[in-house]
Amino acid sequence: MGQELSAADLIINPDGSIYHLNLLPEDVADTVITVGDPDRVPEVSKHFDTIELRKGGREFITHTGHLGKKRLTVVSTGIGTDNIDIVLNELDALVNVNFKTRQVKKDLRSLNIIRIGTSGAIQDDVPMGTILASSFGLGMDALMNYYMHELSGDEHSLLDGIKTHFSHFKGISPYITAADNGLLNTIGIEMEKGITVTAPGFYAPQGRQVRAKNAIQNLIPLLSSFRHSGYRITNLEMETAGIYALAKVLGHKALSVNAILASRVNHQFSNEPAKVINKAINMVLEKL
Numbered sequence: 001m002g003q004e005l006s007a008a009d010l011i012i013n014p015d016g017s018i019y020h021l022n023l024l025p026e027d028v029a030d031t032v033i034t035v036g037d038p039d040r041v042p043e044v045s046k047h048f049d050t051i052e053l054r055k056g057g058r059e060f061i062t063h064t065g066h067l068g069k070k071r072l073t074v075v076s077t078g079i080g081t082d083n084i085d086i087v088l089n090e091l092d093a094l095v096n097v098n099f100k101t102r103q104v105k106k107d108l109r110s111l112n113i114i115r116i117g118t119s120g121a122i123q124d125d126v127p128m129g130t131i132l133a134s135s136f137g138l139g140m141d142a143l144m145n146y147y148m149h150e151l152s153g154d155e156h157s158l159l160d161g162i163k164t165h166f167s168h169f170k171g172i173s174p175y176i177t178a179a180d181n182g183l184l185n186t187i188g189i190e191m192e193k194g195i196t197v198t199a200p201g202f203y204a205p206q207g208r209q210v211r212a213k214n215a216i217q218n219l220i221p222l223l224s225s226f227r228h229s230g231y232r233i234t235n236l237e238m239e240t241a242g243i244y245a246l247a248k249v250l251g252h253k254a255l256s257v258n259a260i261l262a263s264r265v266n267h268q269f270s271n272e273p274a275k276v277i278n279k280a281i282n283m284v285l286e287k288l
């Protein structure tokens, strides 16, 4: 018999749903689309043929339904890898823990987790309007300091290169995880590819300066000049690396698709964000 998870470790609401997502185990499809913005959930589910449930709490809004024969769940994560910690752990518990016995199931389910997010590009040849699939998620936040995780050979070699390139960054311990290869080569097949940096903020952690002065000067040129084994850093956002790393730890498959709204090298921000996001949604849904 496996260990029984305590009421403080796995929090189940009185109606049997999980603490933050407010979902029951049967509410989660095998393919889960995550978006940051709760208002983006209906923008995805409006393409479904049927919607069987709409639930939520806080920034975590979920719709589950069918597109043709495929059952899909779309859930909003809100902003940041602290929220990704909640969403990935709760999705995993919903499918891999028996809520009656509070024990981990013997046969584990592996979800396909596809993020459709917005992002800023840091390469000249990645213009606004590009739809980019993240080959790797490079985390500059602290989430993975708290989890045991292992790196593949490719991830190790890239991380060594990154640590050398950014050796003068103080107090940051980057982590890197590859996309699921199968999802990258199907859903991402026609998309631009690159390493996506996940930042622990939108302003100074992404090289923006409004009034508070930035401690790291020239962050964007530093990121964009990194080259290793044919890879380069293409874009910045706030969730991908956490999703990739926790999905791998928990045995799920993940891909992040980025609607590029900003060109940080040309100092531009899109005046038609909805159109770019919709293009990303359509490109993902037509491959499912």
Ligand SMILES: O=P(O)(O)O[C@H]1O[C@H](CO)[C@@H](O)[C@H]1O
Binding pocket: 035, 036, 037, 078, 079, 080, 116, 117, 118, 119, 202, 237, 238, 239
């Ligand atoms: O559009 P979403 O998916 O929220 O993604 C991006 O937009 C937010 C910042 O504006 C961050 O969450 C960032 O990752």
Ligand SMILES: O=c1cc[nH]c(=O)[nH]1
Binding pocket: 118, 119, 120, 121, 202, 206, 236, 237, 238, 261, 262
């Ligand atoms: O530049 C950008 C655009 C969208 N989201 C981000 O996190 N950064």
